[in-house]
Amino acid sequence: MAAVSIDRVHKSYGSVGVLHGVSLEIDDGEFVVLVGPSGCGKSTLLRMIAGLEAINAGDIRIGDRVVNNVAPKDRDIAMVFQNYALYPHMSVSSNMGFSMELRRFAKSMIDSAVGRAAATLGLGELLQRRPRELSGGQRQRVAMGRAIVRQPQVFLFDEPLSNLDAKLRVQMRTEIKALHQELKTTAVYVTHDQVEAMTMADRIVVMHGGIMQQVGPPLEVYDRPANKFVAGFIGSPAMNFFDGVVAANGAGRYVAMGGDVRLPIPDNSRAEVGRRVTYGVRPESIRIDADDAGSVPASVEVIEPTGLSTLVYSKVADALVCTFTMERPDLERGQPIRLAPDLARVHVFDADSGERL
């Protein structure tokens, strides 16, 4: 096991910049998830850690060794690919034992290591099969098995679950997390799925356009998003945004929207009067039909019950607002309601830079 240190790393393909100075310290044994929309450079960063892409500028360290010019095979890492990349001409056990075979371990040691990994992953029955004789979920497990057999310093995962169906994905998510808690090997996990990121990570790294937007524990990123991008990307259903200008009256500051709607701002916010801002509030931080001082008028558009909870979409001025409640409100389309944002959970971002105020 080892720490991974990424120090001002740049990457471009020709004239197209893909990573613009990424720095990140990953602790020994930590499970870090790189999350961001497709094309933001997550895979590129992961592949640079693996040694599959050259580093244009900056340093990557594994343990205390700079690995910029170290071949992938000498980095003591294991990687699980999105398409699994199992060797089609080898049996499951040869696939899993390949790395040890290349390192000239004794046959008996390979067999016992493969046997242990297979038992952990429930692959015991399948060891003599070829990859093409396995289901998608089984292939995924073999890919995991191949990674854990050798007990590497670092695990790298590139969207390992995105080829599985929804149910299996949730199950494997839990299994990978449990496996990490047992093995305690440093892991860097790439996904575009923010739910995967939230549920699995010790720390989340949100990326966008080749730049790290925010790094922190999942709940911290959720509760205090550093900018509008992070706020909108993390969380499902997504945060509601309203554009307006900060104003003030006797009761305090508020964001004035069109239609004379006034959204209250918490006192500790740095948004000064006159600034154009984006006002953000998560669906679960809005109460329906409150008569609070800060409530705003709305009219119901769509009601989506899921059984567990209800999503209510309503119009505030011209903006569509999503509200999440564990109750089953008795509402119908067109009905006028009042919405009260929870002041402690309101986020205000600069309209131009998107930075949190």
Added chain:
Amino acid sequence: MVGHYGALALYVLFALFPLYWLLKISVTPNSLLYTEGITMWPSVTTWENYRFVLLQSDFPAFFKNSVIVSLGTAAIVTVLAAATGYAFSRFQFTGKTLVMFVLLLTQMFPLVMLIAPIFRLMVPLGLTDNLTGLIVVYVAFNTPFAAFLMQSFFDGIPRELEEAAMIDGCTRLTALRRVILPLTLPGMGATLGFVFTAAWSELLFALMLINSTDAMTFPVGLLTFVSKFSVDFGQMMAAGVLALVPACLFFAFIQRYLIQGLTAGAVKG
């Protein structure tokens, strides 16, 4: 269903009929060839033509020359094409587009245009009238197409397989040998077979570069059955049938490598 099979049967009949005719004439005694008229099968068959071709003509020597030239060409081209195709498939390098364009360009000229210059080049090099010269020319003309063919086979193998192998402990070369090569065997087999047949049946260069009977390949040799005053059809057909044997054997041998789907299961299914 019936329609499909009917159409296929008709096509197969159409394609194979000349072969049947070849076989038929090769076993027809010379005396019956013109006297019996057109029949589907002669009233008397004979092995005389085969006996003559195998024992009294130069055909065995032609045959041996053809085997040497075709196998040599096929082996060299396949190795060159595999290396070229791999580089095209996996690496970005300056001038790659240009190299590919030039390779494509070589395929665009009719061979007849190139015969004279090639002959002029080969004479001072001492490469005329021997098998080495023929192999050199065949390799030069078959490698570009074979390289593109091999490239498409390499393109069909996910890059991640190599990357996984390189993380598992391979160098690029070991990854090539342990993972990529076993998966490209069908492609190599196809390339080998393709080049072998092309070299086996090549006439133009063989005719131009080879003079002496010692170095003749069988397509040229076949023409020696056409003498100034007559064509000995029976012997010619017998030689033709014999010339088909290696091509058939070769395809029987490589067809197990041609079976598709070996790479299936590498990636998601």
